[in-house]
Amino acid sequence: MTGQTVAGAGQTAAGAGRTAAGEVGRARLRKEDARLLTGQTNWTDNIAVTGLLHLAFLRSPMAHARITRVDVSAALERPGVVAAFTGRDLADGLGSLPCAWPVTEDMVLPAHPPLALEEVRHAGDPVAVVVARDRYAAADALEAVEVDYEPLPPVLDLEEALAEDAPLVHSDKGTNRAYDWPLRAGEDFAAVRERADVVLSRRYRQQRLIPNAMEPRAVVVTPLAATGEYTVYSATQIPHILRIMLSVVTGVPEHKLRVVAPDVGGGFGSKLQVYGEEAVALAVARRLGRPVKWTESRSEGYLATHHGRGMIQDVEIAATREGRLLGLRVRLLADMGAYLMLVTPGIPILGAFMYPAIYKMDSYAFDCTGVFTTRTPTDAYRGAGRPEATYAIERIMDELAAATGLDPVEVRRRNWIRHEEFPYTSIAGLTYDSGDYEAATAKALALFGYDGLRAEQRERRERGDTVRLGIGVSTYTEMCGLAPSRVLRDLRYSAGGWEAASIRVLPTGKVEVVTGTSPHGQGHVTCWSQIAADVLGVPFEDVEVVHGDTLVAPQGMDTYGSRSLVVGGSAVHRAAEKVVARARRVAAHLLEASEDDLEFSGGVFAVKGSPEARRTIQEVAFATFTSHDVPEGMEPTLNAGHVLDPENFSYPHGTHLCAVEVDTETGRTRIRSYVCVDDVGRVINPMIVEGQVHGGLAQGIAQALYEEAVYDTEGNLLSGTMADYLVPSAADLPEFVTARTETPAPSNPLGAKGVGEAGTIASTPAVVNAVVDALRPLGVHDVPMPCTPERVWEAVRAARETRTDGEEAPA
Amino acid sequence: MTHISVTVDGTAYEDEVEPRLLLVHYLRDRLGLTGTPVGCDTSSCGACTVELDGTSVKSCNVLAVQADGGAVTTVQGLARDGAWTPLQRAFHERHALQCGYCTPGMLMAARDLLRENPRPDAAEVRRALEGNLCRCTGYQNIVAAVLDAAEAERAAGAPAAAPAREVPA
Ligand code: FES
Numbered sequence: 001m002t003g004q005t006v007a008g009a010g011q012t013a014a015g016a017g018r019t020a021a022g023e024v025g026r027a028r029l030r031k032e033d034a035r036l037l038t039g040q041t042n043w044t045d046n047i048a049v050t051g052l053l054h055l056a057f058l059r060s061p062m063a064h065a066r067i068t069r070v071d072v073s074a075a076l077e078r079p080g081v082v083a084a085f086t087g088r089d090l091a092d093g094l095g096s097l098p099c100a101w102p103v104t105e106d107m108v109l110p111a112h113p114p115l116a117l118e119e120v121r122h123a124g125d126p127v128a129v130v131v132a133r134d135r136y137a138a139a140d141a142l143e144a145v146e147v148d149y150e151p152l153p154p155v156l157d158l159e160e161a162l163a164e165d166a167p168l169v170h171s172d173k174g175t176n177r178a179y180d181w182p183l184r185a186g187e188d189f190a191a192v193r194e195r196a197d198v199v200l201s202r203r204y205r206q207q208r209l210i211p212n213a214m215e216p217r218a219v220v221v222t223p224l225a226a227t228g229e230y231t232v233y234s235a236t237q238i239p240h241i242l243r244i245m246l247s248v249v250t251g252v253p254e255h256k257l258r259v260v261a262p263d264v265g266g267g268f269g270s271k272l273q274v275y276g277e278e279a280v281a282l283a284v285a286r287r288l289g290r291p292v293k294w295t296e297s298r299s300e301g302y303l304a305t306h307h308g309r310g311m312i313q314d315v316e317i318a319a320t321r322e323g324r325l326l327g328l329r330v331r332l333l334a335d336m337g338a339y340l341m342l343v344t345p346g347i348p349i350l351g352a353f354m355y356p357a358i359y360k361m362d363s364y365a366f367d368c369t370g371v372f373t374t375r376t377p378t379d380a381y382r383g384a385g386r387p388e389a390t391y392a393i394e395r396i397m398d399e400l401a402a403a404t405g406l407d408p409v410e411v412r413r414r415n416w417i418r419h420e421e422f423p424y425t426s427i428a429g430l431t432y433d434s435g436d437y438e439a440a441t442a443k444a445l446a447l448f449g450y451d452g453l454r455a456e457q458r459e460r461r462e463r464g465d466t467v468r469l470g471i472g473v474s475t476y477t478e479m480c481g482l483a484p485s486r487v488l489r490d491l492r493y494s495a496g497g498w499e500a501a502s503i504r505v506l507p508t509g510k511v512e513v514v515t516g517t518s519p520h521g522q523g524h525v526t527c528w529s530q531i532a533a534d535v536l537g538v539p540f541e542d543v544e545v546v547h548g549d550t551l552v553a554p555q556g557m558d559t560y561g562s563r564s565l566v567v568g569g570s571a572v573h574r575a576a577e578k579v580v581a582r583a584r585r586v587a588a589h590l591l592e593a594s595e596d597d598l599e600f601s602g603g604v605f606a607v608k609g610s611p612e613a614r615r616t617i618q619e620v621a622f623a624t625f626t627s628h629d630v631p632e633g634m635e636p637t638l639n640a641g642h643v644l645d646p647e648n649f650s651y652p653h654g655t656h657l658c659a660v661e662v663d664t665e666t667g668r669t670r671i672r673s674y675v676c677v678d679d680v681g682r683v684i685n686p687m688i689v690e691g692q693v694h695g696g697l698a699q700g701i702a703q704a705l706y707e708e709a710v711y712d713t714e715g716n717l718l719s720g721t722m723a724d725y726l727v728p729s730a731a732d733l734p735e736f737v738t739a740r741t742e743t744p745a746p747s748n749p750l751g752a753k754g755v756g757e758a759g760t761i762a763s764t765p766a767v768v769n770a771v772v773d774a775l776r777p778l779g780v781h782d783v784p785m786p787c788t789p790e791r792v793w794e795a796v797r798a799a800r801e802t803r804t805d806g807e808e809a810p811a
Numbered sequence: 812m813t814h815i816s817v818t819v820d821g822t823a824y825e826d827e828v829e830p831r832l833l834l835v836h837y838l839r840d841r842l843g844l845t846g847t848p849v850g851c852d853t854s855s856c857g858a859c860t861v862e863l864d865g866t867s868v869k870s871c872n873v874l875a876v877q878a879d880g881g882a883v884t885t886v887q888g889l890a891r892d893g894a895w896t897p898l899q900r901a902f903h904e905r906h907a908l909q910c911g912y913c914t915p916g917m918l919m920a921a922r923d924l925l926r927e928n929p930r931p932d933a934a935e936v937r938r939a940l941e942g943n944l945c946r947c948t949g950y951q952n953i954v955a956a957v958l959d960a961a962e963a964e965r966a967a968g969a970p971a972a973a974p975a976r977e978v979p980a
């Protein structure tokens with residue numbers, strides 16, 4: 001670029017004096033879309049490198065077995081095959097996969113080799129890897145790998161797994177119990193139970209779910225032998241964490257590793273992971289000095305990509321006959337699967353803090369046992385611990401309503417924290433910073449037409465309609481913005497909760513925002529542009545956001561748990577404020593005014609009282625770049641960075657209402673209407689917020705009605721393909737009515753609370769509560785998830801059979 | 812190896828392919844047309860949907876040899892001379908995509924619907940897209956976008972495939 005061009009550009013920007021106002025809160029169309037709509041995408045599987053070799057993994061067909069022999073020699077004879085390795089072949093320089101969340105001091109942490117060594121512990125556990133010149137050849141050659149297995153007993157049932165004589169998933173550990181994690185707060189539960197009028201205990205099951213990001217996982221590794229450097233492209237949510245962990249696992253020094261998350265096609269927690277295939281790809285690239293790629297097939301992913309949920313919840317509440325909660329007791333068995341992956345043990349612990357939800361009570365007792373089974377490991381899936389907790393409390397609140405004869409909304413109202421009580425420290429020890437449950441609920445009830453639907457429900461019951469109307473409510477809060485680093489220390493999580501942002505103002509006044517978050521569909525580029533544009537007073541179009549590459553965005557904690565906007569977006573905001581402070585110094589110098597005398601608004605610094613004495617931020621950027629006339633000692637950039645460690649979690653909340661029609665003869669459930677009012681704090685882009693809510697609802701409703709990872713008694717995954725596992729389509733889901741209340745979060749400069757998980761957390765109990773509400777007069781008190789027609793029909797039949805009088809209970 | 816001649820997004824190709832090569836891998840790996848992604852191995856997700864001779868097909872369910880003599884349109888062949896189709900525009904305006912992985916398939920399946928039924932209602936759109944899974948959007952905005960595009964096409968008197976309006980800056 002010549003000096004003249006730069007000068008010209010600087011003047012153009014200055015001359016135009018373009019400003020932006022009120023970007024935050026606008027439904028800006030997404031900058032991300034243009035590439036995605038025209039197929040100019042950069043998915044990991046699209047990455048083409050000269051000389052690329054393809055990996056294929058041979059996976060265990062059994063849930064549990066001892067490996068007595070693996071022989072890859074015949075595979076090496078196959079056409080196109082370049083190499084093949086067993087676990088032993090790669091063991092040198094390939095350590096155990098990491099678990100970053102030892103929730104207790106004495107947690108049992110088994111070894112997790114990226115390729116199995118002595119034993120396989122779940123169907124799909126990888127045993128060998130074949131390297132070939134194309135993907136078809138690699139897949140073909142898997143047939144030629146010979147493996148002898150000596151079957152071992154599968155461990156599938158969470159309660160049986162804890163029995164004295166249970167077969168062991170990890171024989172060297174002597175137990176299937178990974179950890180016990182208790183929490184006690186307030187009065188002793190036994191004491192409140194003693195003085196309660198109503199005591200209810202229920203068992204709820206959180207079925208295993210398969211996250212199903214539409215883009216399968218993929219990894220490409222390109223080595224540079226001369227310097228020992230590697231670039232790892234991965235369909236990951238966590239390029240920064242992955243870089244650290246791959247360095248630890250493979251011994252490649254961190255500064256020789258570059259991790260890139262290119263376009264990533266959804267994650268929902270399943271790409272918040274350090275996977276064996278990533279480590280093996282790096283090890284093979286190092287061994288062969290050649291670039292390699294692995295792309296999972298969907299069926300392979302069902303076995304090898306972590307699953308979500310998988311818990312048994314025994315919940316007990318004690319209450320007065322007026323429906324006031326006295327105490328809550330939760331006993332949890334959490335299925336870890338075969339190994340502890342990155343945050344596996346911590347998922348139920350996140351939930352531990354959320355069972356008390358929005359309610360006040362005198363006693364809370366929680367115990368979780370993590371249990372090893374011979375199934376695919378579990379880990380984060382949309383909401384991670386919080387949907388499970390919300391489900392249990394919201395289901396049993398409906399049982400309390402039934403037991404006390406109160407309306408389910410009224411029961412919640414009698415127990416929830418009132419608006420004027422915030423900030424409120426929950427019994428679990430969290431300080432809820434803001435919230436207005438009354439307002440969200442009132443708005444939701446009105447939009448839903450609650451009273452009218454209740455009237456219709458009564459009328460249909462009275463006339464004996466075989467299609468029952470059911471109404472389900474779910475109120476919720478969640479903890480987002482994970483989390484102040486000191487809190488993470490107390491939770492024994494091995495990383496901080498901060499997020500980094502830096503802003504570079506270019507000589508022409510254009511702006512680059514570098515973020516440590518790593519999006520996969522959430523629209524960070526658009527939202528971060530809005531935030532920066534507002535603070536800097538530059539046009540939205542003049543901001544570019546770069547992310548997802550440890551070389552260009554070297555510092556970050558990545559994207560999960562609805563933390564990106566709350567922590568990462570706030571870091572962008574703070575960095576932009578620092579840029580303005582730098583620019584103010586220069587502007588004051590140029591205008592020969594004191595900094596205090598300058599007003600900054602709409603991208604213009606003006607001297608108070610003499611508005612014609614002004615400089616635009618673009619002019620200041622250019623003046624700073626030339627450095628011809630800047631304050632003494634000023635470096636020639638307007639760049640600034642900020643690392644923000646959040647002060648607190650943020651607490652989105654809301655009220656969801658669902659009306660279902662349940663056919664008591666066929667068991668079929670149809671969602672008739674769905675209304676939700678979410679309070680996600682201050683909204684940056686309402687269009688994106690609404691989209692996030694829709695997607696979350698779809699996943700939460702899917703847990704309620706459709707999805708389940710089903711295993712047979714040998715530990716084979718029966719729902720092993722997309723044809724057998726019901727991911728709902730457009731035809732299965734209703735139109736949603738969404739609305740908001742906005743109570744700003746006081747703990748971050750944006751006032752934002754996070755939205756990615758809200759829909760999933762709240763919708764599952766809303767739907768199941770509606771199904772049970774439809775059937776309660778028939779004597780049904782629960783339908784296990786997913787509430788398939790068969791299960792609904794079975795619940796109705798069982799209830800009819802246990803009733804002797806044939807009469808319906810009062811509604 | 813079998814010889815095929817096929818036109819993809821307006822360009823003619825002559826190739827030797829293995830009989831078992833799937834059309835989607837031919838497009839992606841041989842022609843480098845990576846705009847069409849793969850989401851499953853059971854023809855269940857619809858991510859790989861393209862048009863073959865004017866009808867939408869799941870390209871993971873078609874062999875490259877079956878496309879011999881045919882014309883394929885992928886998402887990369889939709890925008891012409893810098894102009895998006897009404898569907899692309901409507902997807903953008905309605906926020907009908909998040910990660911965008913399902914989007915090429917959604918666009919191609921929606922084109923097929925609008926060609927056959929230029930006046931669908933919401934329920935018809937939902938039924939027509941049953942074979943295309945999206946994990947991000949909950950479908951509501953996709954349905955709205957397809958309805959918008961249908962209206963835009965009717966207003967413009969343009970067929971589904973015709974480009975319209977400028978690509979936004
Ligand atoms: S990739 Fe073709 S339908 Fe899924």
Ligand code: FES
Nearest residue numbers: 909911913945947
């Ligand atoms: S936008 Fe992500 S799968 Fe549809």
